[in-house]
Amino acid sequence: MTPTIALRGVTKRYGDVTAVDGLDLSIQPGEVVALLGPNGAGKSTTIDMLLGLTRPDGGAARLFELPPVEAIARGRVGAMLQSGGLLPDLSVAEIVELAAALQPKSRPVAQVLERAGLADLAKRRVGKLSGGQQQRVRFAMALVADPELIVLDEPTTGLDVEARRAFWAAMRDESGHGRTVLFATHYLDEADAYADRIVFMRAGRVVADGTAAQIKALVSGRTIRATLPGADLNALAALPGVDEVESRGDAVLLTCRDSDAALRALLTSTPARDIEVNARGLEDAFVALTMEGAAAQ
Numbered sequence: 001m002t003p004t005i006a007l008r009g010v011t012k013r014y015g016d017v018t019a020v021d022g023l024d025l026s027i028q029p030g031e032v033v034a035l036l037g038p039n040g041a042g043k044s045t046t047i048d049m050l051l052g053l054t055r056p057d058g059g060a061a062r063l064f065e066l067p068p069v070e071a072i073a074r075g076r077v078g079a080m081l082q083s084g085g086l087l088p089d090l091s092v093a094e095i096v097e098l099a100a101a102l103q104p105k106s107r108p109v110a111q112v113l114e115r116a117g118l119a120d121l122a123k124r125r126v127g128k129l130s131g132g133q134q135q136r137v138r139f140a141m142a143l144v145a146d147p148e149l150i151v152l153d154e155p156t157t158g159l160d161v162e163a164r165r166a167f168w169a170a171m172r173d174e175s176g177h178g179r180t181v182l183f184a185t186h187y188l189d190e191a192d193a194y195a196d197r198i199v200f201m202r203a204g205r206v207v208a209d210g211t212a213a214q215i216k217a218l219v220s221g222r223t224i225r226a227t228l229p230g231a232d233l234n235a236l237a238a239l240p241g242v243d244e245v246e247s248r249g250d251a252v253l254l255t256c257r258d259s260d261a262a263l264r265a266l267l268t269s270t271p272a273r274d275i276e277v278n279a280r281g282l283e284d285a286f287v288a289l290t291m292e293g294a295a296a297q
């Protein structure tokens, strides 16, 4: 099958900084992929290269086996970037119509406005919209070409909770039609909830690539949280099954390789109460993957 996105050994340097470092990434038709990583990991630079906005210093980016500029000219790609000029004097409907007119094929503008939650704002001047509403205009402009691939760089930044929920409901419908979606995000819950696959970047490289469950499994074990005023942290660290102990006010947080053994010992040898046992989540994996990089650099 022809991959929708293929990055092969892509490298980008800015002076002494290697923003993207020999990146290989292949994304198949219909996949919904989150690009996750700490600030400066190279996510935006990767997106810029795969959209043909920045030229790689080494390697090649292909969309549908075509140079990015050609795939975009054919209307096969819709993109929503973090910033980027919106003409402030046009109305919402006019700017989406303009975006449609620039495409070889397009969806009905009214349908796209509805999808982006802009039907009631169609006549409003773009310059008068709130930041979140302008994000929705960018979303409508990305959808109007009826693209096979949608690329979104931090699409929900600036949206309130309800607008984020509505955005992802719309995206879920869109991807349900077999579209491929790649989005960069800082929101772990969004990557967890909406992506089939998470590509974790650090220092310009892919350091983990898999489903949310596979990424979470990189940090094994569970945590135990308990109220235990005046706890002896060294004694807790020596309990069976415990790897690490942190103090949080009157509470303690134990990171455990064997939470059953740790819990048994905690209950029999201490007055701990209000005990909670939790599986470690994507946030723990994020911190662990980011910290590994800090240690290696």
Ligand SMILES: Nc1ncnc2c1ncn2[C@@H]1O[C@H](COP(=O)(O)OP(=O)(O)OP(=O)(O)O)[C@@H](O)[C@H]1O
Binding pocket: 014, 017, 018, 019, 037, 038, 039, 040, 041, 042, 043, 044, 045, 046
């Ligand atoms: N135009 C540029 N000139 C110089 N350095 C740049 C430029 N663009 C990016 N960089 C550097 O390249 C690295 C990667 O930046 P990039 O914006 O791709 O990361 P990111 O993962 O998108 O970060 P964030 O999550 O903060 O948006 C950073 O160290 C950044 O400072």
